[in-house]
Amino acid sequence: MAGEPAGRVRPVTLAELEEDLDALQAIPTTSERAWRRLIRAVVPRVSAVLALVLLWQLLAVLHVKPSYALPAPGDVWASLVQQAREGHLSEAILNSLRRALVGYAIALVVGTLLGMAVARLRVLRAGVGSLLAALLSLPSVTWVPIGILWFGLTDATITFVVVLGAFPSIARGVIGAVDQIDPVVLRLARSLGARGPALYWHFLLPAALPGYLSGMQQAWSFSWRSLMAAELIAISPQLGLGLGQLLDSGRELADMPLALAAMIGILAVGLVIDEAIFRPLERMVLRRRGLLAR
């Protein structure tokens, strides 16, 4: 309206006024270019790894420990390459991933159902709630002896340990997420008369999603850790090679480069799953709701 003459007679309409006020008050949305985002994500991560490798190399060169105890990064890399070439590495990664995912999937179902039951039924709250907290702090290694006694040296033992390590995180995530639903959302649902499945679908489930996702994320790292504990202890020819077994064979053969190579594999898989699946999911959910600063 800047171009109009000063003595205009046409009154400003409500819609125009509102439009101008909106333009003044609207919160600008910034969208960063994809490649810049990529650079900002990759550079700090790569630099951190490089710094660590440099420090390691320095310690190796200084002979802080004899080289059979602390091999140089190059030796570990060579061992890693050799394992990859012989096919052990991919076999171990695939076996471990399969076991972790099977256990995680079962934990997801069990944890979600249990969490929902505890969140909905007040009778269960005090008892099962505190039991879950206790389970959460129980190292999942402690389930290995029972698992071996019940299931022998089979995949079932490993799955058992993974499920018991992961499901408390899922259940706690569900309970926390339901507890923290904004009362405003509940009041709105009530005033709109939402009941039954519609109440869950349109209000409760989406409202609980961020808390549920962070429970899922935590449960993934718990199941990966539990898996390694199980694989390190449960070793037998019928079981097939996993990353944990690879690490243990390094110990057995006093092959430190192999042990460290296996550790790097374990670290890498856990990291990749977290960064490739859980973080983007979480960021997407938070960004949509305006809960992410950047």
Added chain:
Amino acid sequence: MTVALTPAIRLSEVSKVYGTGRDAVLALDRVSLEVARGEFLCIVGASGCGKSTLLSLVAGLERPTVGEVEVGLGRPALMFQEPALLPWLTTWRNVELPLRLRRAPRQERRRTVQRLLDTVNLAAFASRRPHELSGGMRQRAALARALAQEAQLLLMDEPFAALDAITRDLLHDDLLAIWQANQLTVVFVTHNVHEAVRLGDRVVLLTSRPGRVACAWTVEMPRPRSLDSPEVARMAAEITQRLHEEIRRRGR
């Protein structure tokens, strides 16, 4: 205003007690009130006067301890002080929500939402999410959502209290236009006496603890009314005076 044959809302000797025994609080005390069809009623009072309780009773979210609440216009639409938009939905989806809840067909949903967003001047922001809107825009989206319920009765609990004065003034005009166009019955709760006089056909003053109807004024000034007009100011001053007397009496 003369009372129509069948009032939209009738409260007869309604009392509401919260809690029991020594902790019991009398929120409303024998409130009788009638709201005519198509009326714009404003309820003012200091905090703790049971304004929100009264709305909850009319909305059917709570039941009176004693007395009777009759609402003859079906399920009312409610608007709160906070917009209560769902943060995971776009403006469009938020407005569409009541239509989805009553399983309206897709065509109808599209037409209705488009019309309502045009009504509240938010069509350009249909795909934004609530956190990308200003306070006034959010409250307009909430208004559009309330209209999407296609209720004949609109209950508003201090809906503009958190907005700046300029935005609030624009929303008053929006609301009055919508009220007239849709022949709604509106019960508008506020602690802002000027707002009540600017909007209402009638202004009812509730006392505090317990809430009772202290006084009622019929506002006969023609619309549009301006907040700055001497008539509005005079009447607002009169109501404020009375409000202060009530506060002093109850505060002792």
